[in-house]
Amino acid sequence: MPSALINVPPKAKRGDVIEIKTLMSHIMETGYRHTASGEVVPRDIITSFACRYNGTEIFRADLYPAIAANPFISFFTTATESGKFEFEWIGDKGFSETASASITVE
Amino acid sequence: MRLLGCIALASALAGAALAAEIPQDQRRSGYSFMSADTKAMQDDDTVNPGMLWVLDGEALWKRKAGTSDKSCADCHYDARVSMKGVAAHYPAYEKAFGRPLDLEGRINLCRANHQQATPLPYESRDLLALTAYVAQQSRGMPIEAGDDPDLKPFVEQGRELFMQRQGQLNLGCANCHDDNWDKKLAGSAITQGHPTGYPLYRLEWQSLGSLQRRLRACITGIRAQAYDWGSPELVALELYLMSRARGMPMEAPAVRP
Numbered sequence: 407m408p409s410a411l412i413n414v415p416p417k418a419k420r421g422d423v424i425e426i427k428t429l430m431s432h433i434m435e436t437g438y439r440h441t442a443s444g445e446v447v448p449r450d451i452i453t454s455f456a457c458r459y460n461g462t463e464i465f466r467a468d469l470y471p472a473i474a475a476n477p478f479i480s481f482f483t484t485a486t487e488s489g490k491f492e493f494e495w496i497g498d499k500g501f502s503e504t505a506s507a508s509i510t511v512e
Numbered sequence: 513m514r515l516l517g518c519i520a521l522a523s524a525l526a527g528a529a530l531a532a533e534i535p536q537d538q539r540r541s542g543y544s545f546m547s548a549d550t551k552a553m554q555d556d557d558t559v560n561p562g563m564l565w566v567l568d569g570e571a572l573w574k575r576k577a578g579t580s581d582k583s584c585a586d587c588h589y590d591a592r593v594s595m596k597g598v599a600a601h602y603p604a605y606e607k608a609f610g611r612p613l614d615l616e617g618r619i620n621l622c623r624a625n626h627q628q629a630t631p632l633p634y635e636s637r638d639l640l641a642l643t644a645y646v647a648q649q650s651r652g653m654p655i656e657a658g659d660d661p662d663l664k665p666f667v668e669q670g671r672e673l674f675m676q677r678q679g680q681l682n683l684g685c686a687n688c689h690d691d692n693w694d695k696k697l698a699g700s701a702i703t704q705g706h707p708t709g710y711p712l713y714r715l716e717w718q719s720l721g722s723l724q725r726r727l728r729a730c731i732t733g734i735r736a737q738a739y740d741w742g743s744p745e746l747v748a749l750e751l752y753l754m755s756r757a758r759g760m761p762m763e764a765p766a767v768r769p
Binding site: 409411412413427429431433434474475476478 | 557558559561563564567568715718719
């Protein structure tokens with residue numbers, strides 16, 4: 407039941423620098439831990455995150471085992487036109503989640 | 513010399529044990545001990561990871577469960593109305609059992625009686641999510657737990673457990689949280705132990721957790737045997753702590769370091 411929290415300002419003036427905040431629910435199991443009986447807990451992390459603004463990729467990040475659970479990723483971009491931000495998280499064990507948010511640029 | 517030091521330490525601890533409970537006007541939420549960064553994380557709902565559980569809880573609230581095929585919403589409708597202020601009164605007295613139940617216990621009782629569903633295990637994602645969703649509806653409202661006269665003996669039991677020394681370190685809750693809350697332990701603020709924000713997201717846990725989890729961790733920390741999940745002792749401690757924090761605003765889901 408993965409859920410994401412996205413914060414994109416609903417409105418901005420053309421040329422404004424806006425902050426985009428994303429929070430994705432994920433355990434980020436490192437793959438370095440062992441159970442009480444000595445077996446390795448298999449790695450289960452998000453490996454990549456990307457954001458597209460009206461189809462153009464504007465931000466990408468690779469994630470590694472040292473990143474805490476429920477990764478919070480925030481970045482800035484320039485509001486150029488009204489449209490849609492699309493977010494995508496990809497990870498181990500076939501993890502793949504998407505979310506989107508709209509912005510009106512005046 | 514070392515023996516003298518030991519005696520001095522022992523008498524200092526014994527002296528501390530006599531210290532009074534925290535006066536009303538000096539009570540402080542764990543929030544006030546946190547760094548600006550951690551405070552900012554709690555204050556912004558799009559940054560607070562506890563909100564991920566609230567979102568899940570909102571979905572679960574509407575999902576049908578058990579052989580009765582009813583959801584929470586089928587009886588309680590909109591949680592934003594029906595659950596407003598509810599968590600601020602928990603743990604509350606349950607007549608059928610003759611003892612108090614905490615919010616988790618109440619949710620599971622509702623599941624058993626009205627949904628005919630199996631109880632959710634303590635600390636399971638679903639139980640934490642539902643508890644967080646219900647508790648969030650009381651955000652900003654003053655804690656009012658422990659007013660019910662039926663609860664009096666249980667508040668007293670919780671108070672005794674709070675004061676009682678136990679474990680290999682021979683410490684009671686009060687030795688830290690009443691007597692030394694303005695000091696640090698291994699670099700971390702000790703705090704006064706007011707449960708204003710449960711269930712809350714602890715950065716150390718990398719997860720949401722209940723007050724019972726917090727209490728069990730503290731009891732293990734003083735090297736005593738932790739009470740079982742849902743045991744009357746843990747609920748009595750929860751009840752005493754909530755009544756001790758009466759009047760302080762609810763923060764659920766809070767963030768703590």
